Amino acid sequence: MPRYDHPPFRATESIFVRGVQDTIALVMPPAKADPHDSLRLGAQTYKAAFEEIGYRTEIFELSKCDRAMVDGLRSPRIRAIFSDGGWINTVFARTADGKKPLADVLEKPLVVLINDSPCSHWMGPILERDRPNQSTFFLDADFATLWTRWVDKVGAHQAYIPACPTLAPPMRDEDRSIDRLVVVSLRDPEHFRDLAYEHFHDDVYRRLFDGIAETALSNGPHPFSTICDEVCHALNVSLNYMAPNIRLFLYIVDYYIRNRRRQMMLDQLSRHSITLVGGGRGVRLHSDSRVMPPMAHADLLNLYRQARSVIVSPPYSGAVTERTVQPMAAGALVVAPPTSLSNALFSREFLFVKTADDFSDLDACLDSARDPVLRRAVTEAAFAFARRRFSPTATVRHFLGELDAQPLSGVPPT
Missing domain, CATH: 3.40.50.2000 (Glycogen Phosphorylase B;)
Known part of the structure:
Protein backbone atom coordinates (compact mmCIF):
# COMPACT_ATOMS: atom_id res chain seq x y z
CA MET A 1 0.00 0.00 0.00
CA PRO A 2 1.21 3.56 -0.61
CA ARG A 3 2.50 5.17 2.53
CA TYR A 4 3.92 8.40 3.82
CA ASP A 5 6.77 7.83 6.25
CA HIS A 6 7.51 11.32 7.50
CA PRO A 7 10.64 12.05 9.56
CA PRO A 8 12.36 10.84 11.65
CA PHE A 9 13.90 8.77 8.89
CA ARG A 10 16.25 5.81 9.19
CA ALA A 11 19.28 6.80 11.21
CA THR A 12 21.77 4.70 9.25
CA GLU A 13 24.02 6.25 6.63
CA SER A 14 22.91 5.81 3.01
CA ILE A 15 24.49 2.79 1.35
CA PHE A 16 25.18 4.75 -1.85
CA VAL A 17 28.69 4.10 -3.11
CA ARG A 18 30.68 7.32 -2.75
CA GLY A 19 33.11 8.43 -5.41
CA VAL A 20 31.89 6.04 -8.13
CA GLN A 21 28.16 6.57 -8.45
CA ASP A 22 27.57 9.63 -6.34
CA THR A 23 25.77 11.89 -8.82
CA ILE A 24 22.00 12.33 -8.99
CA ALA A 25 20.74 13.31 -12.45
CA LEU A 26 17.77 15.69 -12.42
CA VAL A 27 15.84 15.78 -15.68
CA MET A 28 13.96 18.95 -16.50
CA PRO A 29 10.54 18.67 -18.18
CA PRO A 30 9.67 20.27 -21.50
CA ALA A 31 8.75 23.93 -21.03
CA LYS A 32 5.18 23.34 -22.26
CA ALA A 33 4.64 20.87 -19.41
CA ASP A 34 5.69 23.44 -16.80
CA PRO A 35 4.17 26.83 -17.70
CA HIS A 36 4.73 28.38 -14.25
CA ASP A 37 8.12 26.74 -13.60
CA SER A 38 6.71 24.76 -10.67
CA LEU A 39 8.49 21.52 -11.63
CA ARG A 40 11.73 23.37 -12.32
CA LEU A 41 11.54 25.14 -8.99
CA GLY A 42 10.93 21.78 -7.33
CA ALA A 43 13.87 20.21 -9.14
CA GLN A 44 16.18 23.05 -8.09
CA THR A 45 14.93 22.72 -4.51
CA TYR A 46 15.63 18.98 -4.45
CA LYS A 47 18.96 19.53 -6.22
CA ALA A 48 20.17 21.71 -3.36
CA ALA A 49 19.00 19.12 -0.86
CA PHE A 50 20.81 16.25 -2.59
CA GLU A 51 23.97 18.36 -2.51
CA GLU A 52 23.49 19.25 1.15
CA ILE A 53 23.27 15.54 1.97
CA GLY A 54 26.51 14.92 0.09
CA TYR A 55 25.75 14.00 -3.50
CA ARG A 56 26.77 15.69 -6.69
CA THR A 57 23.97 16.66 -9.07
CA GLU A 58 23.70 17.20 -12.79
CA ILE A 59 20.89 18.79 -14.79
CA PHE A 60 19.61 17.27 -18.05
CA GLU A 61 17.04 18.93 -20.33
CA LEU A 62 14.49 16.48 -21.77
CA SER A 63 13.89 18.83 -24.68
CA LYS A 64 17.46 18.05 -25.85
CA CYS A 65 17.34 14.26 -25.94
CA ASP A 66 20.33 13.45 -28.14
CA ARG A 67 23.08 10.82 -27.99
CA ALA A 68 25.24 12.99 -25.73
CA MET A 69 22.39 13.25 -23.19
CA VAL A 70 21.71 9.50 -23.26
CA ASP A 71 25.41 8.71 -22.84
CA GLY A 72 25.64 11.21 -20.00
CA LEU A 73 22.68 9.66 -18.17
CA ARG A 74 24.11 6.16 -18.65
CA SER A 75 27.52 7.14 -17.33
CA PRO A 76 28.74 5.10 -14.32
CA ARG A 77 28.95 8.34 -12.31
CA ILE A 78 25.13 8.60 -12.29
CA ARG A 79 23.63 6.81 -9.29
CA ALA A 80 19.96 7.58 -9.95
CA ILE A 81 17.67 9.76 -12.04
CA PHE A 82 15.10 12.15 -10.57
CA SER A 83 12.05 13.30 -12.55
CA ASP A 84 9.50 15.63 -10.94
CA GLY A 85 6.25 15.00 -12.81
CA GLY A 86 7.55 11.79 -14.39
CA TRP A 87 8.19 13.38 -17.77
CA ILE A 88 11.26 11.22 -18.36
CA ASN A 89 8.82 8.43 -19.25
CA THR A 90 7.56 10.40 -22.26
CA VAL A 91 10.94 10.53 -24.04
CA PHE A 92 12.34 7.94 -26.45
CA ALA A 93 15.95 7.27 -27.41
CA ARG A 94 17.31 5.84 -30.66
CA THR A 95 19.11 2.53 -30.24
CA ALA A 96 20.45 -0.12 -32.60
CA ASP A 97 17.11 -1.90 -32.14
CA GLY A 98 15.02 1.18 -32.90
CA LYS A 99 13.37 3.70 -30.59
CA LYS A 100 12.97 2.69 -26.98
CA PRO A 101 11.72 4.51 -23.88
CA LEU A 102 14.61 6.49 -22.44
CA ALA A 103 13.89 5.11 -18.97
CA ASP A 104 14.48 1.55 -20.25
CA VAL A 105 17.67 2.38 -22.10
CA LEU A 106 19.27 3.96 -19.03
CA GLU A 107 18.95 0.96 -16.70
CA LYS A 108 19.25 3.23 -13.66
CA PRO A 109 17.12 3.64 -10.54
CA LEU A 110 14.41 6.23 -11.19
CA VAL A 111 12.70 8.53 -8.71
CA VAL A 112 9.45 9.78 -10.22
CA LEU A 113 7.07 12.27 -8.58
CA ILE A 114 3.43 12.17 -9.72
CA ASN A 115 1.47 15.34 -8.96
CA ASP A 116 -1.76 14.75 -10.93
CA SER A 117 -4.47 12.13 -11.07
CA PRO A 118 -3.34 9.17 -13.21
CA CYS A 119 -6.70 9.38 -15.00
CA SER A 120 -5.72 12.77 -16.46
CA HIS A 121 -5.39 12.44 -20.22
CA TRP A 122 -1.83 13.81 -20.32
CA MET A 123 -0.68 11.18 -17.83
CA GLY A 124 -1.04 8.32 -20.32
CA PRO A 125 2.57 8.36 -21.62
CA ILE A 126 3.96 9.10 -18.15
CA LEU A 127 2.21 6.17 -16.48
CA GLU A 128 2.00 3.74 -19.39
CA ARG A 129 3.68 1.08 -17.25
CA ASP A 130 5.48 0.57 -13.97
CA ARG A 131 9.14 -0.44 -13.80
CA PRO A 132 11.02 -2.52 -11.21
CA ASN A 133 13.75 0.15 -11.05
CA GLN A 134 11.24 2.97 -10.54
CA SER A 135 10.28 4.43 -7.15
CA THR A 136 7.06 6.37 -7.70
CA PHE A 137 5.98 8.97 -5.16
CA PHE A 138 2.37 10.15 -5.43
CA LEU A 139 0.98 13.45 -4.17
CA ASP A 140 -2.18 11.56 -3.17
CA ALA A 141 -1.91 7.90 -2.13
CA ASP A 142 -5.18 7.23 -4.00
CA PHE A 143 -3.33 7.91 -7.27
CA ALA A 144 -1.42 4.66 -6.72
CA THR A 145 -4.68 2.80 -6.05
CA LEU A 146 -6.17 4.08 -9.29
CA TRP A 147 -3.00 3.39 -11.32
CA THR A 148 -2.77 -0.23 -10.26
CA ARG A 149 -6.24 -0.84 -11.68
CA TRP A 150 -4.76 -0.84 -15.18
CA VAL A 151 -1.00 -1.20 -14.65
CA ASP A 152 0.66 -4.02 -12.70
CA LYS A 153 2.64 -2.78 -9.69
CA VAL A 154 6.30 -3.79 -10.03
CA GLY A 155 8.15 -0.81 -8.55
CA ALA A 156 8.00 0.92 -5.16
CA HIS A 157 4.99 3.16 -4.44
CA GLN A 158 4.72 5.79 -1.71
CA ALA A 159 2.95 9.06 -1.02
CA TYR A 160 4.88 12.26 -0.41
CA ILE A 161 4.43 15.91 0.50
CA PRO A 162 6.24 18.54 -1.61
CA ALA A 163 9.22 20.18 0.03
CA CYS A 164 9.23 23.84 1.02
CA PRO A 165 11.97 25.80 -0.75
CA THR A 166 14.25 27.71 1.57
CA LEU A 167 12.70 31.14 2.13
CA ALA A 168 13.82 34.32 3.82
CA PRO A 169 12.78 34.68 7.49
CA PRO A 170 9.05 35.47 7.88
CA MET A 171 7.97 39.08 7.91
CA ARG A 172 6.17 40.55 10.90
CA SER A 391 12.29 20.72 4.47
CA PRO A 392 14.04 19.78 1.20
CA THR A 393 16.58 17.58 3.00
CA ALA A 394 13.88 15.74 4.98
CA THR A 395 11.92 15.10 1.78
CA VAL A 396 14.99 13.96 -0.16
CA ARG A 397 15.92 11.54 2.63
CA HIS A 398 12.43 10.10 2.19
CA PHE A 399 13.21 9.51 -1.49
CA LEU A 400 16.63 8.05 -0.72
CA GLY A 401 15.11 5.52 1.63
CA GLU A 402 13.62 3.74 -1.40
CA LEU A 403 16.76 4.08 -3.51
CA ASP A 404 18.87 2.42 -0.83
CA ALA A 405 16.89 -0.76 -1.45
CA GLN A 406 17.80 -0.77 -5.16
CA PRO A 407 21.06 -2.38 -6.32
CA LEU A 408 23.72 -0.32 -8.06
CA SER A 409 23.53 -1.15 -11.74
CA GLY A 410 26.91 0.12 -12.92
CA VAL A 411 25.84 -0.35 -16.54
CA PRO A 412 28.46 1.32 -18.75
CA PRO A 413 27.39 3.26 -21.84
CA THR A 414 27.40 1.35 -25.10
Whole structure:
Protein backbone atom coordinates (compact mmCIF):
# COMPACT_ATOMS: atom_id res chain seq x y z
CA MET A 1 0.00 0.00 0.00
CA PRO A 2 1.21 3.56 -0.61
CA ARG A 3 2.50 5.17 2.53
CA TYR A 4 3.92 8.40 3.82
CA ASP A 5 6.77 7.83 6.25
CA HIS A 6 7.51 11.32 7.50
CA PRO A 7 10.64 12.05 9.56
CA PRO A 8 12.36 10.84 11.65
CA PHE A 9 13.90 8.77 8.89
CA ARG A 10 16.25 5.81 9.19
CA ALA A 11 19.28 6.80 11.21
CA THR A 12 21.77 4.70 9.25
CA GLU A 13 24.02 6.25 6.63
CA SER A 14 22.91 5.81 3.01
CA ILE A 15 24.49 2.79 1.35
CA PHE A 16 25.18 4.75 -1.85
CA VAL A 17 28.69 4.10 -3.11
CA ARG A 18 30.68 7.32 -2.75
CA GLY A 19 33.11 8.43 -5.41
CA VAL A 20 31.89 6.04 -8.13
CA GLN A 21 28.16 6.57 -8.45
CA ASP A 22 27.57 9.63 -6.34
CA THR A 23 25.77 11.89 -8.82
CA ILE A 24 22.00 12.33 -8.99
CA ALA A 25 20.74 13.31 -12.45
CA LEU A 26 17.77 15.69 -12.42
CA VAL A 27 15.84 15.78 -15.68
CA MET A 28 13.96 18.95 -16.50
CA PRO A 29 10.54 18.67 -18.18
CA PRO A 30 9.67 20.27 -21.50
CA ALA A 31 8.75 23.93 -21.03
CA LYS A 32 5.18 23.34 -22.26
CA ALA A 33 4.64 20.87 -19.41
CA ASP A 34 5.69 23.44 -16.80
CA PRO A 35 4.17 26.83 -17.70
CA HIS A 36 4.73 28.38 -14.25
CA ASP A 37 8.12 26.74 -13.60
CA SER A 38 6.71 24.76 -10.67
CA LEU A 39 8.49 21.52 -11.63
CA ARG A 40 11.73 23.37 -12.32
CA LEU A 41 11.54 25.14 -8.99
CA GLY A 42 10.93 21.78 -7.33
CA ALA A 43 13.87 20.21 -9.14
CA GLN A 44 16.18 23.05 -8.09
CA THR A 45 14.93 22.72 -4.51
CA TYR A 46 15.63 18.98 -4.45
CA LYS A 47 18.96 19.53 -6.22
CA ALA A 48 20.17 21.71 -3.36
CA ALA A 49 19.00 19.12 -0.86
CA PHE A 50 20.81 16.25 -2.59
CA GLU A 51 23.97 18.36 -2.51
CA GLU A 52 23.49 19.25 1.15
CA ILE A 53 23.27 15.54 1.97
CA GLY A 54 26.51 14.92 0.09
CA TYR A 55 25.75 14.00 -3.50
CA ARG A 56 26.77 15.69 -6.69
CA THR A 57 23.97 16.66 -9.07
CA GLU A 58 23.70 17.20 -12.79
CA ILE A 59 20.89 18.79 -14.79
CA PHE A 60 19.61 17.27 -18.05
CA GLU A 61 17.04 18.93 -20.33
CA LEU A 62 14.49 16.48 -21.77
CA SER A 63 13.89 18.83 -24.68
CA LYS A 64 17.46 18.05 -25.85
CA CYS A 65 17.34 14.26 -25.94
CA ASP A 66 20.33 13.45 -28.14
CA ARG A 67 23.08 10.82 -27.99
CA ALA A 68 25.24 12.99 -25.73
CA MET A 69 22.39 13.25 -23.19
CA VAL A 70 21.71 9.50 -23.26
CA ASP A 71 25.41 8.71 -22.84
CA GLY A 72 25.64 11.21 -20.00
CA LEU A 73 22.68 9.66 -18.17
CA ARG A 74 24.11 6.16 -18.65
CA SER A 75 27.52 7.14 -17.33
CA PRO A 76 28.74 5.10 -14.32
CA ARG A 77 28.95 8.34 -12.31
CA ILE A 78 25.13 8.60 -12.29
CA ARG A 79 23.63 6.81 -9.29
CA ALA A 80 19.96 7.58 -9.95
CA ILE A 81 17.67 9.76 -12.04
CA PHE A 82 15.10 12.15 -10.57
CA SER A 83 12.05 13.30 -12.55
CA ASP A 84 9.50 15.63 -10.94
CA GLY A 85 6.25 15.00 -12.81
CA GLY A 86 7.55 11.79 -14.39
CA TRP A 87 8.19 13.38 -17.77
CA ILE A 88 11.26 11.22 -18.36
CA ASN A 89 8.82 8.43 -19.25
CA THR A 90 7.56 10.40 -22.26
CA VAL A 91 10.94 10.53 -24.04
CA PHE A 92 12.34 7.94 -26.45
CA ALA A 93 15.95 7.27 -27.41
CA ARG A 94 17.31 5.84 -30.66
CA THR A 95 19.11 2.53 -30.24
CA ALA A 96 20.45 -0.12 -32.60
CA ASP A 97 17.11 -1.90 -32.14
CA GLY A 98 15.02 1.18 -32.90
CA LYS A 99 13.37 3.70 -30.59
CA LYS A 100 12.97 2.69 -26.98
CA PRO A 101 11.72 4.51 -23.88
CA LEU A 102 14.61 6.49 -22.44
CA ALA A 103 13.89 5.11 -18.97
CA ASP A 104 14.48 1.55 -20.25
CA VAL A 105 17.67 2.38 -22.10
CA LEU A 106 19.27 3.96 -19.03
CA GLU A 107 18.95 0.96 -16.70
CA LYS A 108 19.25 3.23 -13.66
CA PRO A 109 17.12 3.64 -10.54
CA LEU A 110 14.41 6.23 -11.19
CA VAL A 111 12.70 8.53 -8.71
CA VAL A 112 9.45 9.78 -10.22
CA LEU A 113 7.07 12.27 -8.58
CA ILE A 114 3.43 12.17 -9.72
CA ASN A 115 1.47 15.34 -8.96
CA ASP A 116 -1.76 14.75 -10.93
CA SER A 117 -4.47 12.13 -11.07
CA PRO A 118 -3.34 9.17 -13.21
CA CYS A 119 -6.70 9.38 -15.00
CA SER A 120 -5.72 12.77 -16.46
CA HIS A 121 -5.39 12.44 -20.22
CA TRP A 122 -1.83 13.81 -20.32
CA MET A 123 -0.68 11.18 -17.83
CA GLY A 124 -1.04 8.32 -20.32
CA PRO A 125 2.57 8.36 -21.62
CA ILE A 126 3.96 9.10 -18.15
CA LEU A 127 2.21 6.17 -16.48
CA GLU A 128 2.00 3.74 -19.39
CA ARG A 129 3.68 1.08 -17.25
CA ASP A 130 5.48 0.57 -13.97
CA ARG A 131 9.14 -0.44 -13.80
CA PRO A 132 11.02 -2.52 -11.21
CA ASN A 133 13.75 0.15 -11.05
CA GLN A 134 11.24 2.97 -10.54
CA SER A 135 10.28 4.43 -7.15
CA THR A 136 7.06 6.37 -7.70
CA PHE A 137 5.98 8.97 -5.16
CA PHE A 138 2.37 10.15 -5.43
CA LEU A 139 0.98 13.45 -4.17
CA ASP A 140 -2.18 11.56 -3.17
CA ALA A 141 -1.91 7.90 -2.13
CA ASP A 142 -5.18 7.23 -4.00
CA PHE A 143 -3.33 7.91 -7.27
CA ALA A 144 -1.42 4.66 -6.72
CA THR A 145 -4.68 2.80 -6.05
CA LEU A 146 -6.17 4.08 -9.29
CA TRP A 147 -3.00 3.39 -11.32
CA THR A 148 -2.77 -0.23 -10.26
CA ARG A 149 -6.24 -0.84 -11.68
CA TRP A 150 -4.76 -0.84 -15.18
CA VAL A 151 -1.00 -1.20 -14.65
CA ASP A 152 0.66 -4.02 -12.70
CA LYS A 153 2.64 -2.78 -9.69
CA VAL A 154 6.30 -3.79 -10.03
CA GLY A 155 8.15 -0.81 -8.55
CA ALA A 156 8.00 0.92 -5.16
CA HIS A 157 4.99 3.16 -4.44
CA GLN A 158 4.72 5.79 -1.71
CA ALA A 159 2.95 9.06 -1.02
CA TYR A 160 4.88 12.26 -0.41
CA ILE A 161 4.43 15.91 0.50
CA PRO A 162 6.24 18.54 -1.61
CA ALA A 163 9.22 20.18 0.03
CA CYS A 164 9.23 23.84 1.02
CA PRO A 165 11.97 25.80 -0.75
CA THR A 166 14.25 27.71 1.57
CA LEU A 167 12.70 31.14 2.13
CA ALA A 168 13.82 34.32 3.82
CA PRO A 169 12.78 34.68 7.49
CA PRO A 170 9.05 35.47 7.88
CA MET A 171 7.97 39.08 7.91
CA ARG A 172 6.17 40.55 10.90
CA ASP A 173 2.38 40.57 10.63
CA GLU A 174 2.27 44.36 10.57
CA ASP A 175 4.72 44.45 7.66
CA ARG A 176 2.68 42.14 5.43
CA SER A 177 0.85 44.02 2.68
CA ILE A 178 -1.71 41.36 1.70
CA ASP A 179 -4.51 40.62 4.14
CA ARG A 180 -6.07 37.53 2.52
CA LEU A 181 -4.46 35.71 -0.37
CA VAL A 182 -6.20 33.09 -2.51
CA VAL A 183 -4.41 31.18 -5.28
CA VAL A 184 -6.81 29.20 -7.43
CA SER A 185 -7.72 28.76 -11.09
CA LEU A 186 -11.38 28.13 -11.81
CA ARG A 187 -13.11 26.73 -14.86
CA ASP A 188 -16.88 26.54 -15.08
CA PRO A 189 -17.68 23.13 -13.55
CA GLU A 190 -20.70 22.75 -15.81
CA HIS A 191 -18.30 22.69 -18.75
CA PHE A 192 -17.10 19.31 -17.52
CA ARG A 193 -20.62 17.98 -17.04
CA ASP A 194 -21.46 19.07 -20.59
CA LEU A 195 -18.25 17.43 -21.82
CA ALA A 196 -19.20 14.14 -20.20
CA TYR A 197 -22.73 14.21 -21.56
CA GLU A 198 -21.45 15.12 -25.02
CA HIS A 199 -18.91 12.30 -25.31
CA PHE A 200 -20.61 9.58 -23.26
CA HIS A 201 -24.16 9.14 -24.55
CA ASP A 202 -25.36 6.09 -22.63
CA ASP A 203 -27.62 7.02 -19.72
CA VAL A 204 -25.50 4.93 -17.35
CA TYR A 205 -22.67 7.45 -17.72
CA ARG A 206 -24.95 10.28 -16.70
CA ARG A 207 -26.01 8.37 -13.60
CA LEU A 208 -22.38 7.56 -12.83
CA PHE A 209 -21.35 11.19 -13.30
CA ASP A 210 -24.08 12.52 -11.05
CA GLY A 211 -23.60 9.79 -8.44
CA ILE A 212 -19.81 10.20 -8.17
CA ALA A 213 -20.02 14.00 -8.14
CA GLU A 214 -22.78 14.20 -5.54
CA THR A 215 -21.10 11.63 -3.28
CA ALA A 216 -17.74 13.37 -3.47
CA LEU A 217 -19.19 16.80 -2.73
CA SER A 218 -21.22 15.64 0.26
CA ASN A 219 -18.92 13.18 2.00
CA GLY A 220 -15.73 15.03 2.87
CA PRO A 221 -12.21 13.87 2.03
CA HIS A 222 -12.91 10.32 0.82
CA PRO A 223 -10.59 8.68 -1.76
CA PHE A 224 -11.86 9.12 -5.31
CA SER A 225 -11.40 5.39 -6.03
CA THR A 226 -13.55 4.47 -3.02
CA ILE A 227 -16.31 6.84 -4.12
CA CYS A 228 -16.24 5.35 -7.63
CA ASP A 229 -16.51 1.83 -6.18
CA GLU A 230 -19.43 2.77 -3.94
CA VAL A 231 -21.39 4.42 -6.76
CA CYS A 232 -20.66 1.59 -9.19
CA HIS A 233 -21.85 -0.93 -6.62
CA ALA A 234 -25.06 1.05 -6.02
CA LEU A 235 -25.74 1.22 -9.77
CA ASN A 236 -24.61 -2.38 -10.42
CA VAL A 237 -22.00 -1.12 -12.88
CA SER A 238 -18.48 -2.41 -13.48
CA LEU A 239 -15.80 -0.08 -14.88
CA ASN A 240 -13.02 -1.37 -17.11
CA TYR A 241 -10.10 0.81 -16.02
CA MET A 242 -7.98 -0.72 -18.79
CA ALA A 243 -10.03 1.26 -21.31
CA PRO A 244 -8.65 4.79 -21.96
CA ASN A 245 -12.16 6.16 -22.50
CA ILE A 246 -13.18 5.05 -19.00
CA ARG A 247 -10.18 6.84 -17.52
CA LEU A 248 -11.07 9.91 -19.59
CA PHE A 249 -14.58 9.80 -18.17
CA LEU A 250 -13.23 9.64 -14.60
CA TYR A 251 -10.84 12.52 -15.35
CA ILE A 252 -13.81 14.63 -16.46
CA VAL A 253 -15.81 13.76 -13.33
CA ASP A 254 -12.81 14.50 -11.11
CA TYR A 255 -12.29 17.90 -12.72
CA TYR A 256 -15.96 18.74 -12.27
CA ILE A 257 -15.64 17.96 -8.54
CA ARG A 258 -12.44 19.96 -8.12
CA ASN A 259 -13.79 23.03 -9.92
CA ARG A 260 -17.14 22.81 -8.14
CA ARG A 261 -15.34 22.85 -4.78
CA ARG A 262 -13.30 25.86 -5.88
CA GLN A 263 -16.48 27.59 -6.97
CA MET A 264 -18.06 26.88 -3.57
CA MET A 265 -15.05 28.40 -1.83
CA LEU A 266 -15.01 31.52 -4.00
CA ASP A 267 -18.77 31.98 -3.57
CA GLN A 268 -18.28 32.04 0.21
CA LEU A 269 -15.38 34.48 -0.20
CA SER A 270 -17.40 36.90 -2.33
CA ARG A 271 -18.41 38.73 0.87
CA HIS A 272 -14.77 39.44 1.74
CA SER A 273 -12.02 41.50 0.21
CA ILE A 274 -9.24 39.23 -1.04
CA THR A 275 -6.20 39.20 -3.32
CA LEU A 276 -6.89 36.51 -5.91
CA VAL A 277 -4.18 34.99 -8.07
CA GLY A 278 -5.69 33.18 -11.04
CA GLY A 279 -9.46 33.12 -10.85
CA GLY A 280 -11.58 32.57 -13.94
CA ARG A 281 -14.60 33.74 -15.87
CA GLY A 282 -17.69 34.63 -13.91
CA VAL A 283 -16.05 34.62 -10.49
CA ARG A 284 -18.04 36.74 -8.03
CA LEU A 285 -15.75 38.97 -5.97
CA HIS A 286 -16.05 41.64 -3.33
CA SER A 287 -15.74 45.10 -4.83
CA ASP A 288 -12.49 45.74 -2.93
CA SER A 289 -10.83 42.56 -4.15
CA ARG A 290 -7.71 42.56 -6.28
CA VAL A 291 -7.10 40.05 -9.08
CA MET A 292 -3.64 39.09 -10.27
CA PRO A 293 -2.82 36.83 -13.24
CA PRO A 294 -1.20 33.40 -12.81
CA MET A 295 2.49 33.82 -12.12
CA ALA A 296 5.76 31.96 -11.87
CA HIS A 297 5.94 29.79 -8.77
CA ALA A 298 8.94 31.69 -7.41
CA ASP A 299 6.91 34.93 -7.48
CA LEU A 300 4.08 33.14 -5.70
CA LEU A 301 6.42 32.21 -2.85
CA ASN A 302 7.17 35.91 -2.40
CA LEU A 303 3.43 36.64 -2.20
CA TYR A 304 3.08 34.06 0.57
CA ARG A 305 5.66 36.01 2.58
CA GLN A 306 3.59 39.17 2.14
CA ALA A 307 0.25 37.57 3.09
CA ARG A 308 -1.21 37.49 6.58
CA SER A 309 -3.63 34.69 5.71
CA VAL A 310 -3.72 32.25 2.77
CA ILE A 311 -7.04 30.54 1.99
CA VAL A 312 -6.45 27.15 0.37
CA SER A 313 -8.68 24.84 -1.63
CA PRO A 314 -6.75 21.53 -1.81
CA PRO A 315 -7.06 19.93 -5.24
CA TYR A 316 -7.14 16.33 -3.99
CA SER A 317 -8.90 14.74 -1.02
CA GLY A 318 -5.90 12.72 0.16
CA ALA A 319 -3.06 15.19 -0.34
CA VAL A 320 -1.21 17.90 1.53
CA THR A 321 0.00 20.10 -1.31
CA GLU A 322 2.56 22.85 -1.67
CA ARG A 323 -0.35 25.34 -1.50
CA THR A 324 -0.67 24.39 2.17
CA VAL A 325 2.89 23.80 3.38
CA GLN A 326 4.61 26.62 1.50
CA PRO A 327 2.48 29.39 3.08
CA MET A 328 3.16 27.75 6.46
CA ALA A 329 6.90 27.94 5.76
CA ALA A 330 6.45 31.60 4.78
CA GLY A 331 4.85 32.43 8.13
CA ALA A 332 1.31 33.00 6.80
CA LEU A 333 -1.79 31.70 8.56
CA VAL A 334 -3.37 28.95 6.46
CA VAL A 335 -7.15 28.59 6.25
CA ALA A 336 -8.14 25.35 4.52
CA PRO A 337 -10.54 22.42 4.49
CA PRO A 338 -9.13 19.13 5.78
CA THR A 339 -7.86 16.24 3.70
CA SER A 340 -7.40 12.66 4.87
CA LEU A 341 -3.61 13.21 4.98
CA SER A 342 -3.79 16.51 6.85
CA ASN A 343 -6.08 14.83 9.39
CA ALA A 344 -3.51 12.07 9.84
CA LEU A 345 -0.43 14.31 10.05
CA PHE A 346 -1.82 17.31 11.91
CA SER A 347 -4.31 15.60 14.23
CA ARG A 348 -2.26 16.53 17.32
CA GLU A 349 -1.18 19.93 16.07
CA PHE A 350 -3.11 23.17 15.54
CA LEU A 351 -1.28 24.23 12.39
CA PHE A 352 -4.05 25.81 10.31
CA VAL A 353 -7.60 27.07 10.66
CA LYS A 354 -9.75 24.20 9.45
CA THR A 355 -12.92 24.95 7.49
CA ALA A 356 -15.84 22.67 6.79
CA ASP A 357 -15.40 20.64 3.63
CA ASP A 358 -18.10 22.71 1.90
CA PHE A 359 -16.69 26.02 3.27
CA SER A 360 -20.04 26.76 4.94
CA ASP A 361 -18.27 28.08 8.06
CA LEU A 362 -15.71 30.15 6.17
CA ASP A 363 -16.95 33.46 7.62
CA ALA A 364 -16.39 32.25 11.17
CA CYS A 365 -12.98 30.82 10.24
CA LEU A 366 -11.87 34.13 8.76
CA ASP A 367 -13.06 35.93 11.88
CA SER A 368 -11.04 33.59 14.11
CA ALA A 369 -8.02 34.09 11.87
CA ARG A 370 -7.94 37.75 12.96
CA ASP A 371 -7.42 36.87 16.63
CA PRO A 372 -3.83 38.00 17.29
CA VAL A 373 -3.21 35.39 20.00
CA LEU A 374 -4.43 32.55 17.78
CA ARG A 375 -2.56 33.89 14.79
CA ARG A 376 0.75 33.98 16.59
CA ALA A 377 0.34 30.54 18.14
CA VAL A 378 -0.73 28.86 14.91
CA THR A 379 1.73 30.53 12.56
CA GLU A 380 4.70 29.91 14.84
CA ALA A 381 3.79 26.24 15.27
CA ALA A 382 3.10 25.78 11.55
CA PHE A 383 6.31 27.53 10.55
CA ALA A 384 8.43 25.30 12.80
CA PHE A 385 6.57 22.17 11.67
CA ALA A 386 6.85 22.93 7.96
CA ARG A 387 10.52 23.92 8.10
CA ARG A 388 11.36 20.75 10.05
CA ARG A 389 9.10 18.07 8.59
CA PHE A 390 8.82 19.32 4.99
CA SER A 391 12.29 20.72 4.47
CA PRO A 392 14.04 19.78 1.20
CA THR A 393 16.58 17.58 3.00
CA ALA A 394 13.88 15.74 4.98
CA THR A 395 11.92 15.10 1.78
CA VAL A 396 14.99 13.96 -0.16
CA ARG A 397 15.92 11.54 2.63
CA HIS A 398 12.43 10.10 2.19
CA PHE A 399 13.21 9.51 -1.49
CA LEU A 400 16.63 8.05 -0.72
CA GLY A 401 15.11 5.52 1.63
CA GLU A 402 13.62 3.74 -1.40
CA LEU A 403 16.76 4.08 -3.51
CA ASP A 404 18.87 2.42 -0.83
CA ALA A 405 16.89 -0.76 -1.45
CA GLN A 406 17.80 -0.77 -5.16
CA PRO A 407 21.06 -2.38 -6.32
CA LEU A 408 23.72 -0.32 -8.06
CA SER A 409 23.53 -1.15 -11.74
CA GLY A 410 26.91 0.12 -12.92
CA VAL A 411 25.84 -0.35 -16.54
CA PRO A 412 28.46 1.32 -18.75
CA PRO A 413 27.39 3.26 -21.84
CA THR A 414 27.40 1.35 -25.10
